[in-house]
Amino acid sequence: MEYEHVRAVDPDIADALEDEVTRQEETLAMIASENHVSKAVLEAQSSVLTNKYAEGYPGKRYYGGCANADAVEEKAIEYAKELWGADHVNVQPHSGSSANMGVYLAVLDPGDKILSLDLTHGGHLSHGHPANFTGQTYEVEQYEVDPETGRIDYDEVRAHAEEFEPDIIVSGYSAYPRDVDWEAIQEAADAVDALHLADIAHITGLVAAGVHSSPVGVADFVTGSTHKTIRAGRGGIIMCDEEYASDIDKAVFPGTQGGPLMHNVAGKAVGFKEALQPEFTEYAEQTVANAKVLGEELADHGFELVSGGTDNHLVLVDLRPSHPDTTGGDAEEALEDVGIVLNGNTVPGETRSAFNPSGIRAGTPALTTRGFDEEDMRVVADCIARVIDHPEDTDVKADVAETVADLCDANPLYR
Numbered sequence: 001m002e003y004e005h006v007r008a009v010d011p012d013i014a015d016a017l018e019d020e021v022t023r024q025e026e027t028l029a030m031i032a033s034e035n036h037v038s039k040a041v042l043e044a045q046s047s048v049l050t051n052k053y054a055e056g057y058p059g060k061r062y063y064g065g066c067a068n069a070d071a072v073e074e075k076a077i078e079y080a081k082e083l084w085g086a087d088h089v090n091v092q093p094h095s096g097s098s099a100n101m102g103v104y105l106a107v108l109d110p111g112d113k114i115l116s117l118d119l120t121h122g123g124h125l126s127h128g129h130p131a132n133f134t135g136q137t138y139e140v141e142q143y144e145v146d147p148e149t150g151r152i153d154y155d156e157v158r159a160h161a162e163e164f165e166p167d168i169i170v171s172g173y174s175a176y177p178r179d180v181d182w183e184a185i186q187e188a189a190d191a192v193d194a195l196h197l198a199d200i201a202h203i204t205g206l207v208a209a210g211v212h213s214s215p216v217g218v219a220d221f222v223t224g225s226t227h228k229t230i231r232a233g234r235g236g237i238i239m240c241d242e243e244y245a246s247d248i249d250k251a252v253f254p255g256t257q258g259g260p261l262m263h264n265v266a267g268k269a270v271g272f273k274e275a276l277q278p279e280f281t282e283y284a285e286q287t288v289a290n291a292k293v294l295g296e297e298l299a300d301h302g303f304e305l306v307s308g309g310t311d312n313h314l315v316l317v318d319l320r321p322s323h324p325d326t327t328g329g330d331a332e333e334a335l336e337d338v339g340i341v342l343n344g345n346t347v348p349g350e351t352r353s354a355f356n357p358s359g360i361r362a363g364t365p366a367l368t369t370r371g372f373d374e375e376d377m378r379v380v381a382d383c384i385a386r387v388i389d390h391p392e393d394t395d396v397k398a399d400v401a402e403t404v405a406d407l408c409d410a411n412p413l414y415r
């Protein structure tokens with residue numbers, strides 16, 4: 001992939017873009033929220049729709065010249081409804097966080113109460129963290145996963161809800177390897193007359209493909225990021241019942257956003273269409289199968305998995321029992337040296353900090369996109385184990401780097 005027009009303007013920027021293509025081609029992207037979109041999605045995202053102002057919604061725009069923008073957005077909405085089975089879909093949120101902001105603005109007043117999962121237990125900043133506007137605008141209390149099982153304790157969520165009486169309960173997580181019982185959260189919400197927002201940012205693709213349970217039709221609102229497991233253009237999405245449609249649309253525009261990023265909406269439309277093909281179901285199944293093997297192999301190498309395993313696309317490793325002197329940051333750094341890119345992550349019962357956490361999170365969406373199967377994942381798990389066991393051993397690291405290079409060569413991305 002070459003950026004000749006960029007190069008004519010600024011060679012340094014062109015170098016960085018081309019180096020990024022090489023970086024993605026030659027390293028293993030195991031950050032659980034990342035994926036590699038198709039060339040079709042890339043093409044749509046870099047289209048001339050970036051030039052177009054289309055404030056409003058299809059057929060009701062505040063600007064002229066929106067026929068093509070309408071056509072693209074209508075397609076994105078149509079495909080999203082088909083993928084997730086939602087009554088109403090808004091495809092304009094600039095990101096998953098913006099989608100959540102839209103929901104909060106639509107149904108909460110400042111000072112209203114949010115009950116959500118703690119960030120260090122797998123939650124997300126936009127669910128009420130003090131550093132986020134949500135933590136500063138709303139009154140927030142948080143639930144935690146059970147320290148023994150690493151899983152959501154739905155009875156505890158319900159008890160917490162009965163005590164706190166939140167206006168909204170947020171489910172859906174960033175670092176939770178298990179299936180979610182959306183009905184149980186809904187029952188907790190019903191018990192205290194609260195709304196329920198299910199944020200499926202990470203698992204949009206798994207839910208669309210039917211390999212993860214779906215909160216659509218259960219929760220009042222379902223939000224997501226569109227560039228994670230669903231592998232579409234970058235951004236966010238909100239789904240809801242018809243009764244909330246107009247409140248949600250108004251909260252997105254003009255409530256929290258101006259003109260939609262129509263080139264990204266085009267990327268969403270193209271990615272959603274791809275996800276409607278039977279191959280996408282195979283992809284989602286393989287993503288989960290790969291994560292399972294990754295988890296099992298890491299466990300065989302002596303690593304402790306939070307919750308003991310995974311039902312989805314990610315594993316969360318608590319390094320403390322097996323490698324008490326290795327932080328998630330140390331592991332992240334050593335692995336990056338050999339071309340394995342993942343992130344240090346907090347774990348339930350974190351005893352260090354968010355900057356220097358005790359775990360690592362590893363996901364399979366991007367590797368599965370480039371064709372990795374169970375056999376490859378065994379090799380990857382072995383590489384991870386060897387590097388974390390011997391972070392200073394240059395021979396081990398050189399050997400692993402070679403294995404990583406071979407895996408990348410065998411599974412090209414954009415070449």
Ligand SMILES: *Cc1c(COP(=O)(O)O)cnc(C)c1O
Pocket residue numbers: 033094095096097098123124126172173174199200201202225235236
């Ligand atoms: C990734 C994520 C988001 C935010 O997505 P952005 O598109 O990065 O804003 C929101 N919620 C959860 C649970 C996430 O994992």
